[in-house]
Amino acid sequence: MKITDVKSMTLRGYKQWNYVQIETDEGLTGIGEAHPGAGIAEIVLQFKRILIGADPRNIEPLYNRMIGAASNRYAMGLSAIGGIETALWDILGKSLGVPVYRLLGGKYRDRMRLYADVGHGKGNTPEGWAQRAREGVSDGYQAIKFDIDNSANELKQDAVNRELSTAELQKMTALVAAAREAAGDGIDISIDCHSLFSTHSAMKLAERLEPFDLMFLEDPVPNDNVEAMAKVTAATSIPICTGEFLFRRDGFRELIQTQACDMLHVDVSGTGGILEAKKIADLADLYYIPFAAHNITSPIGMTATAHVCAAVRNFIVMELPYHADQVEWRWDLAISDAPLMEDNVFVVPEKPGLGVEINADIAREHLMPGSDHFGII
Secondary structure (H helix, E strand, O other), rough: OOEEEEEEEEEEOOEEEEEEEEEEOOOOOEEEEEEEOHHHHHHHOOOOOOOOOOOOOOOOHHHHHHHHHHHOOOOOHHHHHHHHHHHHHHHHHHHOOHHHHHHHHOOOOOOEEEEEOOOOOOOOOHHHHHHHHHHHHHHOOOOOEOOOOOHHHHHOOOOOOOOOOHHHHHHHHHHHHHHHHOOOOOEEEEOOOOOOHHHHHHHHHHHHHHHHHHOOOOOOOOOOHHHHOOOOOOOHOOEEEOOOOOHHHHHHHHHHHHOOOOOOEEEEHHHHHHHHHHHHHHHHHHOOEEEEEEOOOHHHHHHHHHHHHHOOOOOEEEOOOHOOOOOOHHHOOEEOOOOEEEOOEEEEOOOOOOOOOOOOOHHHHHOOOOOOOOEEO
């Protein structure tokens, strides 16, 4: 089996959703979703010279060749490679007649618990956070996440440093208190800081949020500073979660080996693809660190993420970009034999490969300007 063509496509989701299609001389076609963002679809095509003529089933050798050839081995380069690698797994699964999770060693579970990422709520007021919490609970989600960064900017004393003033801390505490009261005690709440705070401010924020029994506090400090992350982790009983902005096992190794965090948040499409994410999860499991899946992709990318989550022992929760609910067509984009969502959990498909295909009619309706449906206008 040989690869005959590599194509890409970008849709107007709540972000620019990027897709890969790989065609073979045996008629099998694989699809994957790269990380969202401008320019990724164009980078995908730069790997044609490596891929065309190669056997798509040689996934890891092709992955390492792409890594070696990438001018940007992180961020945008890996974002493109992740989509390609996913499409290769789709082909391999289809060629063998098995779902991807089985190729990763089998499944521990077939239903992935989700947390609904609700962003900043209905505005950065206690009532706005409370309203969004009530909506998430009303929709049936047992876990929700809010973004606390930039939620008290009107109270900042300096626009550029990483320090939180007492007034900011008081407001942030009030926001979380309102969300907790609205959600009730039986709902898991998590808070994302997006790496914006100093070590001392992060520790003070964590101390104030201790009473609200959070599932995790995400990226309270930049995650490339392992020592700072370790200090925050040691200072609080709230589980500290990080990893969204880390790439490949190289980026996670020190964090895991020093146990500088309590939980990993790995983005399958951004960190290098399905196998790399599985390896990161397995390394973390050696240190009893849970694996959570970051996700801002469409249901195509979510399905790839679900195959990884099904196949790792230490999985705890997977992200649903609930604040993308304005994209009314997103669930119509994926064609599958069975519903992907049941009772607000994500169900991994049993069909060979990823188990989903892209609905061409829906895709054509939402193409980014300048893009086409895998070469077909």
